[in-house]
Amino acid sequence: MSTLLQTTALDTVVEAGDGALIAVPAGGRLRIVDTHGNQAVDTLLYDANDIDNRYSAFDTVREQGAVYLTTGSRLLSTRLDELAVITDDTCGRHDTIGGACSQESNVIRYGEHTRHQHACRQTFLVYGEPVGIGQRQLGHNINFFMNVPVDSTGNLHFEDGVSAPGKHVELTASRDILVLISNCPQLNNPCNGWNPTAVQLLGWWE
Amino acid sequence: MSGYSHEIPGGAAWSAPVRTGREITLTALGADASVSVLLFGADRLDRLNVPDTLKAQLSACVRAPMVLMSDRGLALASVVSSSLEWHDALTGFGHDVHLERFAPSSYATDRNDWRRSARTGLVSELTKHGLSEADLHGCVNFFARVGITDDDRGTLGLLTGIAREGDTVTLRTEQDVLLVLATGPHPLDTSDYAPAGVRVEVAVGSMTPADDASWGFRDESARALEQARRVLV
Ligand SMILES: [Zn+2]
Numbered sequence A: 001m002s003t004l005l006q007t008t009a010l011d012t013v014v015e016a017g018d019g020a021l022i023a024v025p026a027g028g029r030l031r032i033v034d035t036h037g038n039q040a041v042d043t044l045l046y047d048a049n050d051i052d053n054r055y056s057a058f059d060t061v062r063e064q065g066a067v068y069l070t071t072g073s074r075l076l077s078t079r080l081d082e083l084a085v086i087t088d089d090t091c092g093r094h095d096t097i098g099g100a101c102s103q104e105s106n107v108i109r110y111g112e113h114t115r116h117q118h119a120c121r122q123t124f125l126v127y128g129e130p131v132g133i134g135q136r137q138l139g140h141n142i143n144f145f146m147n148v149p150v151d152s153t154g155n156l157h158f159e160d161g162v163s164a165p166g167k168h169v170e171l172t173a174s175r176d177i178l179v180l181i182s183n184c185p186q187l188n189n190p191c192n193g194w195n196p197t198a199v200q201l202l203g204w205w206e
Numbered sequence B: 001m002s003g004y005s006h007e008i009p010g011g012a013a014w015s016a017p018v019r020t021g022r023e024i025t026l027t028a029l030g031a032d033a034s035v036s037v038l039l040f041g042a043d044r045l046d047r048l049n050v051p052d053t054l055k056a057q058l059s060a061c062v063r064a065p066m067v068l069m070s071d072r073g074l075a076l077a078s079v080v081s082s083s084l085e086w087h088d089a090l091t092g093f094g095h096d097v098h099l100e101r102f103a104p105s106s107y108a109t110d111r112n113d114w115r116r117s118a119r120t121g122l123v124s125e126l127t128k129h130g131l132s133e134a135d136l137h138g139c140v141n142f143f144a145r146v147g148i149t150d151d152d153r154g155t156l157g158l159l160t161g162i163a164r165e166g167d168t169v170t171l172r173t174e175q176d177v178l179l180v181l182a183t184g185p186h187p188l189d190t191s192d193y194a195p196a197g198v199r200v201e202v203a204v205g206s207m208t209p210a211d212d213a214s215w216g217f218r219d220e221s222a223r224a225l226e227q228a229r230r231v232l233v
Helices: A057-064 A103-110 A120-131 B050-056 B107-113 B118-128 B219-232
Strands: A008-014 A019-024 A029-034 A041-047 A050-054 A074-076 A082-089 A142-144 A167-173 A177-183 A199-204 B004-008 B013-018 B022-028 B035-040 B067-069 B075-082 B140-142 B145-148 B156-159 B168-173 B177-183 B198-204
Touching: A008 A019, A019 A029, A019 A120, A019 A199, A029 A041, A041 A082, A041 A120, A057 A074, A103 B050, A103 B219, A120 A177, B004 B013, B013 B118, B013 B198, B035 B075, B035 B118, B050 B067, B050 B219, B067 B219, B075 B219, B118 B177, B177 B198
Parallel strands: none
Antiparallel strands: A008 A199, A019 A177, A029 A167, A029 A199, A041 A050, A041 A142, A041 A177, A074 A082, A082 A167, B004 B198, B013 B177, B022 B168, B022 B198, B035 B140, B035 B177, B067 B075, B075 B168, B145 B156
16 A cells, blocks of 8 residues: 655755755655765754654664664654655765764864855754754754765764765655755865755655 | 762763863773763853764764864863773663663662663753753763774674773863763663663863873864863853
């Protein structure tokens, strides 16, 4: 009885450095297309009925016993509720321990001259504010299409994306959720291939 | 060590404001200890950001002489020294569901030996300071070590038999912080219920010496320390 919903409910482009807040009903599918390749899409998920029940990166990592996200990864909340599942992934690997960029973390990583560069945290706050998502509600996010390998000796690296033009990842909502997206404007490391680009969002639900 | 000393039993939670320039030493009181720690900055809104801490210092775990950094890019504390080379920061704290493999437990049946999860304890402590569930964030599980496999998924699991009674880690506060902690068991621990306790000692530290290992660790570590000093001193 599980026919995939075919009604296209969403087809939009998120420009480089812009964001979006998308309400996806239970059972709805949201696809993020890395149109130009190597573009980090910083993403947070919230229970649409209670924003304190929000995506938890480290609960998700622990419960799946693996650091990277891909098809089959259950995206869990701070109360261990399943918010969504990754049901399709042509990229193969996504990060959830590298966090989002902010003005302040840019200063730490790249120096004072980057303080007023645009960063994901501002985008999250701008698009989250209308539904009450503020500083306290910003947990640790997913970076779709981003490659942050860790190794058995405890090192962590930032590397070129494993993504390529046209790769996509698809979530199926396990309950009514809000998806808060920042299409990362970072210019100081290879996570966006040194050139942030637009991504496409496609949604199917009734 | 002069100053404050307190022993927290296993399966308990605790919190305290700690002023800047103090040295906090945690000592494991048993094998396989796991102490889940949350940290808040001077304004109680800014808080530990584990991803920023790890990526700025290119580490998948917390170890000396790393600097623990906040959402707002400030140093909260520096790891001055540790007898262990790996403190887990990837697997979060335990929830009630992780206690379900044990018999049901309550105050009515077990009195003060009743089993409560780290999450329950942490939220209880947060509430005492006017905070709430919304203020939970990625924690450091001091003394716990995970093993990461170099495979496609980055498979990880808890390694046991590493932390022993007497292992220590010392943090130096870089601003006034709120320290909130819970003493296990680690959510991936499959052994019998016997979470180790921890001794917390707080002493007045020396002002950061010129040859300090955290200042000299990485440019990123030094910038976080410098930003904290600039804003808060
Ligand atoms: Zn970003």
